[in-house]
Amino acid sequence: MRGTFIIFRRELAGLFAAPLAWILLFVSLLLNGYLFSLVLSQTMGDVTASLEFVFGGNFFFWALMLVLSPLLAMRLLTEEAANGTLEYLRTAPVSDAAVVTGKFLAGTAFMATLWSSLLIYAGALSLWGVAPDWGQVITIYMGAVLSSALFVAIGLVACSITDIPLLAAFLAFMSCLLWVMMPALGGMLLVQMRVLFADLFGSFEVAEAWIGGALERMDVRRHFGNSYFQGVLDSAEVIFFLTWISLFLFLTTRSLESRRWRG
Numbered sequence: 001m002r003g004t005f006i007i008f009r010r011e012l013a014g015l016f017a018a019p020l021a022w023i024l025l026f027v028s029l030l031l032n033g034y035l036f037s038l039v040l041s042q043t044m045g046d047v048t049a050s051l052e053f054v055f056g057g058n059f060f061f062w063a064l065m066l067v068l069s070p071l072l073a074m075r076l077l078t079e080e081a082a083n084g085t086l087e088y089l090r091t092a093p094v095s096d097a098a099v100v101t102g103k104f105l106a107g108t109a110f111m112a113t114l115w116s117s118l119l120i121y122a123g124a125l126s127l128w129g130v131a132p133d134w135g136q137v138i139t140i141y142m143g144a145v146l147s148s149a150l151f152v153a154i155g156l157v158a159c160s161i162t163d164i165p166l167l168a169a170f171l172a173f174m175s176c177l178l179w180v181m182m183p184a185l186g187g188m189l190l191v192q193m194r195v196l197f198a199d200l201f202g203s204f205e206v207a208e209a210w211i212g213g214a215l216e217r218m219d220v221r222r223h224f225g226n227s228y229f230q231g232v233l234d235s236a237e238v239i240f241f242l243t244w245i246s247l248f249l250f251l252t253t254r255s256l257e258s259r260r261w262r263g
Contacts, residue, residue: 003094007102008109011076015110020075025114028064032117035060047125047132055118055140056224065148066180068114070172072107073155077252078168096256100249104152111148115141143228146241147220151176153248160255183219 015021032054040050055061122137155172162168217240227237 003098004102004105007094007099008105011103011106012109015072015075015106018075020071021110024068024071028068028114029117031060031064033121036121045130047130048136051118051122051132051137051140054121055115055144056228061144062180062221064114065111065144065151066173066176068111069107069148069151070155070158070169070176072110073152073159073172074165074169076103076107077156077159078163078165097249097253100156100253100256104149104156104245104249104252107152107156108145108149111152112145115144115148118144139228139233142233143224143237146228146238146245147224150220150241150245150248151179153245153252154179156252157248157255160252179218180220183222 035058036050036054039053040047043049118137118141122132122134125132154175158171158175159168161171223237223240227234
């Protein structure tokens with residue numbers, strides 16, 4: 001797609017030129033550094049356990065991802081739409097797909113920069129003579145970047161619906177939160193509607209196996225924990241993330257195109 005790299009470079013430079021980006025990076029790196037040093041001291045220097053806790057094994061890891069990704073999507077799409085600069089991009093000799101892809105890559109690159117603190121911690125420990133499991137470090141980093149990319153893509157879909165920044169950020173956050181909580185919410189709904197599902201599928205066990213299996217396969221935390229977090233690079237897990245990311249980018253592009261047709 002012609003113009004994708006130009007859009008990517010423009011958006012990435014715009015992100016790092018804004019004070020908000022540096023504030024988010026500072027707060028996130030400060031929090032990760034504090035947690036890492038805290039767990040490292042509590043585990044008596046267990047490097048692997050400390051890295052696992054900070055990057056995937058605690059609430060703050062997913063909270064950062066769920067908060068920062070929607071904010072990035074809002075900054076990349078809705079703020080430009082509200083300021084009128086998005087219309088300029090859409091009238092430039094680049095496709096909507098190139099605009100969406102460039103913005104998505106910029107948001108993902110920002111999150112990749114944030115999670116690079118994992119590599120910095122591991123490198124510093126290696127210099128001090130405590131070498132971590134670099135295979136696990138690299139796979140955790142890849143999993144964190146792919147998970148962030150998925151949430152950025154979800155956020156872009158939500159932000160493509162409205163030009164109001166606060167509403168866009170709220171919709172993006174709720175969409176990402178719903179995706180994470182979907183397996184748990186689906187399981188609760190399955191139990192509450194036991195009779196209905198039993199009638200539709202013939203028996204509740206069949207419904208539980210079919211719907212529960214589908215929800216489990218969509219669980220991003222499960223995909224992250226069972227593969228990347230364990231230091232295993234599974235092609236099926238890569239395909240999972242790339243497939244859903246492609247779908248959400250496609251939906252964002254179609255949403256922007258429909259807005260152009262409407263007005």
